[in-house]
Amino acid sequence: MSAQTPAYFEAMLTDAVNEFRKKYPSFEEAYNTYIGQYGESSVRVHEPVRISDTIDPVVIVLGRTTPLFYRDSRRALTGSLGTIEIEKGNVYVLGRRASLDSKLVVWSQTAEVEIEEYDSRVRIVPSRIHAAIFASEDGEVLFSDLGSGSGSILAGETSKPEPFIFLFAPPSVGVHRVPTIQKYANAWMK
Numbered sequence: 565m566s567a568q569t570p571a572y573f574e575a576m577l578t579d580a581v582n583e584f585r586k587k588y589p590s591f592e593e594a595y596n597t598y599i600g601q602y603g604e605s606s607v608r609v610h611e612p613v614r615i616s617d618t619i620d621p622v623v624i625v626l627g628r629t630t631p632l633f634y635r636d637s638r639r640a641l642t643g644s645l646g647t648i649e650i651e652k653g654n655v656y657v658l659g660r661r662a663s664l665d666s667k668l669v670v671w672s673q674t675a676e677v678e679i680e681e682y683d684s685r686v687r688i689v690p691s692r693i694h695a696a697i698f699a700s701e702d703g704e705v706l707f708s709d710l711g712s713g714s715g716s717i718l719a720g721e722t723s724k725p726e727p728f729i730f731l732f733a734p735p736s737v738g739v740h741r742v743p744t745i746q747k748y749a750n751a752w753m754k
Contacts, residue, residue, distance in 0.1 A: 573609040573708065576698055580655035581607070584671045590661045591671045594692040597662045602713075607693050609708045613718055613730050615697075616705035622720030624707065626658065627690040630668055630682040634697075634720075636705070641697065643668065643680030650705055656697040657710075660690050688714040695732075708732075 584591040599606060615622045621633040624641075633642045639650045648670050650656065656672045660682070668680040668690055682689050691712035698706045709716040709732030716732040731739060 573612055573698055576655050577609055577696055588671055588676050593662045594659055598692040607710050610732060612706035612708040615707050617723050619721045619723060625717040626694050627688050627714035629686055630680055630690050632680055645678045645680055648677045650699045652699050652703060653701045654699050659692045659694045662692060
């Protein structure tokens with residue numbers, strides 16, 4: 565399997581999910597209640613986006629109100645409660661525990677880390693099984709929403725530099741783009 569095929573990422577995710585279900589009771593509960601509500605096929609990789617080889621930080625927003633920061637220079641994902649180093653060959657699943665304890669969690673082969681708080685009073689909170697970060701053996705790091713009901717937003721800039729914004733959203737989410745007047749043509753090219 566090529567490292568760039570959807571089947572490759574699905575296989576990585578399946579292996580990680582099976583490992584995390586045995587290793588972390590909180591993941592097992594979050595996963596079981598999530599698939600119990602939405603079905604076995606509800607957790608799947610959706611168009612992985614490369615977040616390596618970027619200028620720090622890449623802003624990742626889960627559930628529209630919960631921000632995280634990926635810093636490629638440190639290969640680290642950071643929130644207000646903690647940081648997790650992104651190591652080659654690993655998968656990191658982002659989500660929340662089944663109970664609404666207001667903590668966003670990252671599960672990995674090495675740790676379960678509370679990384680950010682979210683406000684459980686808002687209508688849209690991160691999903692129990694929300695997203696994944698894939699770190700390949702060759703050093704590439706990719707992000708994918710796993711079919712969350714609340715979506716994800718990525719904003720950053722590649723090292724070229726080339727700005728980007730990606731929106732992972734269910735069809736029920738309306739997107740409105742507001743164009744602004746460009747003051748300088750290719751100002752970043754000077």
